[in-house]
């Protein structure tokens with residue numbers, strides 16, 4: 001059934017809101033009349049974000065410095081922020097590397113921040129969100145990645161953390177639906193953000209080749225898709241053309257509000273499996289070629 005989750009005059013809490021997608025989302029939510037709170041570690045970056053939002057939309061946002069890995073710190077921030085209508089769990093770290101070369105500390109870092117950190121944020125915020133149920137519907141949105149829909153070379157730990165968010169989201173939606181809380185998972189491709197700029201310095205060549213199957217988006221475009229998906233209470237939120245194909249090919253047993261999209265998923269399931277196999281065939285071809293070239297030199 002369709003749902004409409006308004007943003008205007010509502011409380012939006014964004015983790016990782018001081019940079020990249022989170023910051024773009026904060027700008028857009030503020031300019032649409034939301035009361036915005038941001039959480040991240042660096043107070044300096046938070047203050048810069050606050051200043052830039054005040055300059056562009058005249059809105060004063062609240063900022064909270066905390067590490068999502070620290071449950072007590074997250075709980076304090078969430079309680080200080082007050083009511084929450086829309087929770088955007090966006091914080092994330094990504095250090096691409098072949099597992100054989102990657103230190104386990106880096107694996108743990110990604111799982112801790114991306115997955116366990118999301119548990120900490122949601123668990124701390126849920127009680128505050130449930131008390132808002134007598135009002136309008138509320139939302140919990142998680143920023144995953146297309147690497148959370150399909151495993152990609154160089155992303156063993158990152159993909160695991162982002163696939164994990166999907167399981168969390170599917171189960172959570174069943175637990176909170178009675179409280180009129182609607183869960184959305186956003187699956188973006190590569191996005192031009194400060195984090196991506198860092199990632200690009202160390203990304204394995206094969207990761208670049210495979211990720212190039214999907215486009216590169218601007219943070220503003222992704223933020224707009226995310227916000228529209230949140231407002232319409234969509235469970236799976238794709239961001240670009242490839243993302244739509246990927247969403248249908250990996251629909252699995254996730255909830256679907258749109259009768260139209262559900263029909264497409266059912267009727268074209270076989271066709272999209274075929275497209276998926278074509279991509280895999282192509283990717284394994286690239287991997288083979290890359291190894292052949294490496295062995296030559």
Ligand SMILES: NC(=O)C1=CN([C@@H]2O[C@H](COP(=O)(O)OP(=O)(O)OC[C@H]3O[C@@H](n4cnc5c(N)ncnc54)[C@H](OP(=O)(O)O)[C@@H]3O)[C@@H](O)[C@H]2O)C=CC1
Nearest residue numbers: 016018019020021040041042067068092145190191193195
């Ligand atoms: N850029 C891309 O290509 C893509 C990104 N994504 C996902 O989108 C999300 C945002 O990415 P992007 O905007 O590029 O990232 P950025 O690196 O630009 O921003 C990350 C934000 O998260 C905060 N953050 C990081 N670690 C923690 C922590 N332990 N506790 C609290 N806050 C933290 C950062 O602030 P601080 O460091 O001060 O804590 C910052 O505000 C991530 O979940 C990422 O996986 C998905 C697909 C593609």
Ligand SMILES: CCCCCCCCCCCCCCCC(=O)[C@@H](N)CO
Nearest residue numbers: 094145146147189190211213214249276
């Ligand atoms: C069945 C049809 C398939 C359609 C095309 C599929 C293309 C998939 C490409 C996946 C790209 C993953 C990018 C990850 C970005 C990211 O999260 C990092 N930049 C870290 O932030």
